[in-house]
Amino acid sequence: MTVMHTPAATARPTPTRTGTCAPEPPRHPRPDGQDHYTISEVVAFTGLSAHTLRWYERIGLMSHIDRSHTGQRRYRNRDLDWLDFVGKLRLTGMPVADMVRYAELVRAGDETRAARRALLESTRGDVLTRIAELQDALAVLDVKIGLYAEGTES
Amino acid sequence: MTVMHTPAATARPTPTRTGTCAPEPPRHPRPDGQDHYTISEVVAFTGLSAHTLRWYERIGLMSHIDRSHTGQRRYRNRDLDWLDFVGKLRLTGMPVADMVRYAELVRAGDETRAARRALLESTRGDVLTRIAELQDALAVLDVKIGLYAEGTES
DNA sequence: GGCTTGCCTGGAGCGCACTCCAAGGTCTTA
DNA sequence: TAAGACCTTGGAGTGCGCTCCAGGCAAGCC
Numbered sequence: 615m616t617v618m619h620t621p622a623a624t625a626r627p628t629p630t631r632t633g634t635c636a637p638e639p640p641r642h643p644r645p646d647g648q649d650h651y652t653i654s655e656v657v658a659f660t661g662l663s664a665h666t667l668r669w670y671e672r673i674g675l676m677s678h679i680d681r682s683h684t685g686q687r688r689y690r691n692r693d694l695d696w697l698d699f700v701g702k703l704r705l706t707g708m709p710v711a712d713m714v715r716y717a718e719l720v721r722a723g724d725e726t727r728a729a730r731r732a733l734l735e736s737t738r739g740d741v742l743t744r745i746a747e748l749q750d751a752l753a754v755l756d757v758k759i760g761l762y763a764e765g766t767e768s
Numbered sequence: 769m770t771v772m773h774t775p776a777a778t779a780r781p782t783p784t785r786t787g788t789c790a791p792e793p794p795r796h797p798r799p800d801g802q803d804h805y806t807i808s809e810v811v812a813f814t815g816l817s818a819h820t821l822r823w824y825e826r827i828g829l830m831s832h833i834d835r836s837h838t839g840q841r842r843y844r845n846r847d848l849d850w851l852d853f854v855g856k857l858r859l860t861g862m863p864v865a866d867m868v869r870y871a872e873l874v875r876a877g878d879e880t881r882a883a884r885r886a887l888l889e890s891t892r893g894d895v896l897t898r899i900a901e902l903q904d905a906l907a908v909l910d911v912k913i914g915l916y917a918e919g920t921e922s
Numbered sequence: 923g924g925c926t927t928g929c930c931t932g933g934a935g936c937g938c939a940c941t942c943c944a945a946g947g948t949c950t951t952a
Numbered sequence: 953t954a955a956g957a958c959c960t961t962g963g964a965g966t967g968c969g970c971t972c973c974a975g976g977c978a979a980g981c982c
Contacts, residue, residue: 652959654959663941664959668961669941672962682959684949684959685959685960686948687959687960699912702908705901705905706905709938709939710939710940727922730916731913734912738910738913741905741906741909744902748859748902751859751895752892752899755888756892758888759888767884768874806928817970818929820970822930822931823969823970823971863969864969923982925981926981927979928978928980929976929978931976932973932975933972935971936969936971937968938967940965940966941967942964942965943963945961945962946960946961947960947961949956949959950957950958951956
């Protein structure tokens with residue numbers, strides 16, 4: 615289901631271990647009583663880069679964003695809600711291509727509800743598997759750390 | 769600590785959702801009473817490709833493997849043990865560069881025990897964080913799936 | 923001897939998810 | 953009117969973890 619199932623499987627787990635010393639983008643809370651935001655505001659809310667936001671739109675992960683009279687993007691609250699959800703999907707490790715597929719299904723309307731649900735259920739299964747793997751690896755790590763602690767290792 | 773901490777953070781979660789239809793390499797159990805194996809035997813034991821095994825050696829993730837008189841690799845049980853451990857580290861999502869660093873510390877001998885332990889502890893923290901993220905995402909997924917189930921979504 | 927199988931090497935290529943660049947338009951403030 | 957901030961685009965580049973390729977050697981079998 616994941617890492618190393620096929621010798622060719624592309625495993626790409628998460629970390630980017632930062633531990634301490636993370637620059638941490640501001641991640642402002644979204645203000646309310648407003649319904650359009652510039653791209654840089656969305657950057658501040660989501661922590662995504664402007665490049666990434668434009669790229670998401672280009673690949674169809676977001677529906678077309680409204681534009682100002684000069685052609686600048688004006689994100690609306692529903693766009694930010696969608697980005698929040700996409701962020702969760704991203705955390706699950708779902709490939710972007712699958713997220714795009716989900717987005718297309720949403721745009722396609724009501725008949726795709728079953729397919730969308732199936733996609734989420736499958737992702738749910740992946741997440742459970744991944745959690746189990748992590749817990750397994752954690753146990754090994756704990757044993758090893760224990761050996762170092764008592765001075766038995768190496 | 770992970771995904772999206774800096775806008776530039778490279779997040780690369782795991783899945784490769786396969787669910788059904790996974791080709792699954794054989795993954796034979798390691799026979800005992802023997803202490804050298806050809807690369808193709810190791811492929812069978814570990815599920816890694818021969819390319820990947822050679823690459824691991826090249827980048828220093830494995831110490832030099834013994835050779836037969838004709839220059840072919842002959843893996844020993846300690847190499848397989850190491851590969852098992854590396855597989856666990858891989859499951860944690862630790863970047864290969866860090867595994868290489870750990871391997872170098874091991875080769876460097878006893879004075880590096882504290883550093884090695886610290887590396888594992890830090891990885892342990894990453895794993896816990898990642899599990900928490902996955903559980904958070906899982907909760908969102910469950911809510912969404914619930915909405916689809918009761919016909920409220922979209 | 924010829925064929926097959928299995929292994930060797932260095933180096934190029936790939937898929938993913940961004941990330942950055944160059945060249946240019948528009949808006950605001952001084 | 954000029955500077956500076958902020959936005960636009962298409963397309964090229966990056967880093968990671970493999971993955972594959974070409975060309976070649978050695979052993980076993982008919």
